[in-house]
Each structure stands twice: as structure tokens, then as C-alpha cells.
Amino acid sequence: MVRTIVGLWRWRGNPLCRPTDLREAWLGVCAVLLIVLGAPAAGFAGAGAVESALVESAQQQHAERQRTWATAEQVSLERSVVTDAEAVTPRKDRYRVRAHWYAPDGNVRQGSMVTQRAVDAGDRFPIWTDQRGRHAGRPMTTHTASSHSALAGLGVGAAAVVAVECGRRCGVRLLMRRRYAAWAQEWQRIGPDWGRAGAGN
Structure with missing residues (x-):
């Protein structure tokens, strides 16, 4: 990951590197970081919240039944x-x-x-x-609450991964539209002179 970031930092000065290319590359790096770090964090947070609620519910059921x-x-x-x-x-x-x-x-x-x-x-x-x-x-046991919270954490983590990937795809699609629009403007500028002798002079 560090090598990729360093490569992107050096690549930004390449004359063949378009702004949209650099943005797309950084978007991919951010998506990977969010998936690797953010998704597990969201899963653990969701599992902890669900487990605390289920354990409280289980204790209440044991007290009332x-x-x-x-x-x-x-x-x-x-x-x-x-x-x-x-x-x-x-x-x-x-x-x-x-x-x-x-x-x-x-x-x-x-x-x-x-x-x-x-x-x-x-x-x-x-x-x-x-x-x-x-x-x-039968009242819920703490073991059942832990199992359900683990499944909930996996679900939250998977949902976070899907959300990040959807966001990345939407960002790439937006960059592609801007890229095509830039190409269209460039073609309107040089298209009429394409193939003419001395057009570039």
C-alpha cells in the first residue's frame, strides 16, 4: 500500500497523467483503506452495539420469566x-x-x-x-446473544464493504463522464483541422 501511494505521488508529475487518472487512482486507494480498516471497525462497532442490546434483553427475559x-x-x-x-x-x-x-x-x-x-x-x-x-x-441465553451479535457484525462489515465499493464505482463513473466531456471539448477544438497539412503549426 505504501509503495502504491509513493508511486501515485511520483506519477502525478507524468505528462501523460491526466487529472482524472490521478483522481481515479486515489479513489481506489481510499476505497481499499476503507475496506481494510473501516469495514472491520464498523463490524466490531455494530457487533458490540447489538451484543449489549441483546444481553440486556436476555437479562430482562431471565428476570421476568x-x-x-x-x-x-x-x-x-x-x-x-x-x-x-x-x-x-x-x-x-x-x-x-x-x-x-x-x-x-x-x-x-x-x-x-x-x-x-x-x-x-x-x-x-x-x-x-x-x-x-x-x-x-425460553429466555435468550448470553451465548445466543453473542452468536447473533457476531452475525450482525459480519452483516455490518459486509454492508460497509458494499457501500464503499458502490461509492467507488459511482466516483469512477463520474470521473469517466468528466473525461469523456473533456475529450469531446478537445475534439471540437482540433477536430476540424484533423489531417490538414500544417494544422499543428
């Missing part, structure tokens, strides 16, 4: 229909369970839920409930 035991009343099997014959792993059957459990205030709650665990009527199985005793999903 609790694990309790439910008793199955009715169980129906929902067999998975595999439409892809080339599927590597078959989908597991799911069970729709009608169950009841006790809320923190002692009242009985009832509800229907889907689980992959084989449950028979009368069996007890653990579920998650909110502060009012309503059935809730």
Missing part, C-alpha cells in the same frame, strides 16, 4: 411432512400438548403448546412462564 412444571391433558402427534427427498436430516415429529400449570399467584393456567419431546397425557414437563403465569418462550 421462570420455569415451572405443567401437566399434559391432551396430546396429539403432528408428523412432519418432508417434501425434499434429498434432505440430509429428517425433521422430527412435534407434539401439540394441551396442559395446565400453576401461576405464581396459585391460580391454574391452561394452554396449548408445541414440543418435540414425547409427552403422554398425565406427564409433567417443564415450561417457561412470565410474571403473570402465562406460557412464554
Whole structure:
């Protein structure tokens, strides 16, 4: 990268180097620097912001939800229909369970839920409930929050790379338009005299 910058600095005095050529070269150097340095920085910043928000959400979910035991009343099997014959792993059957459990205030709650665990009527199985005793999903773990934040960081970094490349392409297109306009003006100036003897004198 240093050699490239030094080469561009020396090239600027070349009589064959047009201003648009030098600008295009510097635009490429800036784009590379932004991709190499800016994209990872944006990815780390995005991952950090997402992780802090997800960890806070996970802590809040753990504080608001609790694990309790439910008793199955009715169980129906929902067999998975595999439409892809080339599927590597078959989908597991799911069970729709009608169950009841006790809320923190002692009242009985009832509800229907889907689980992959084989449950028979009368069996007890653990579920998650909110502060009012309503059935809730499993709270997010810090490991899941870290995984999601890493994916978000990769997405932000990739988006930064795409944005820089789009900006570089737009800049090159603008320089090409200016270059063509300069060529057109130059041709209008020397075009009528092209090929005439002594036109350059």
C-alpha cells in the first residue's frame, strides 16, 4: 500500500497523467483503506452495539420469566411432512400438548403448546412462564446473544464493504463522464483541422 501511494505521488508529475487518472487512482486507494480498516471497525462497532442490546434483553427475559412444571391433558402427534427427498436430516415429529400449570399467584393456567419431546397425557414437563403465569418462550441465553451479535457484525462489515465499493464505482463513473466531456471539448477544438497539412503549426 505504501509503495502504491509513493508511486501515485511520483506519477502525478507524468505528462501523460491526466487529472482524472490521478483522481481515479486515489479513489481506489481510499476505497481499499476503507475496506481494510473501516469495514472491520464498523463490524466490531455494530457487533458490540447489538451484543449489549441483546444481553440486556436476555437479562430482562431471565428476570421476568421462570420455569415451572405443567401437566399434559391432551396430546396429539403432528408428523412432519418432508417434501425434499434429498434432505440430509429428517425433521422430527412435534407434539401439540394441551396442559395446565400453576401461576405464581396459585391460580391454574391452561394452554396449548408445541414440543418435540414425547409427552403422554398425565406427564409433567417443564415450561417457561412470565410474571403473570402465562406460557412464554425460553429466555435468550448470553451465548445466543453473542452468536447473533457476531452475525450482525459480519452483516455490518459486509454492508460497509458494499457501500464503499458502490461509492467507488459511482466516483469512477463520474470521473469517466468528466473525461469523456473533456475529450469531446478537445475534439471540437482540433477536430476540424484533423489531417490538414500544417494544422499543428
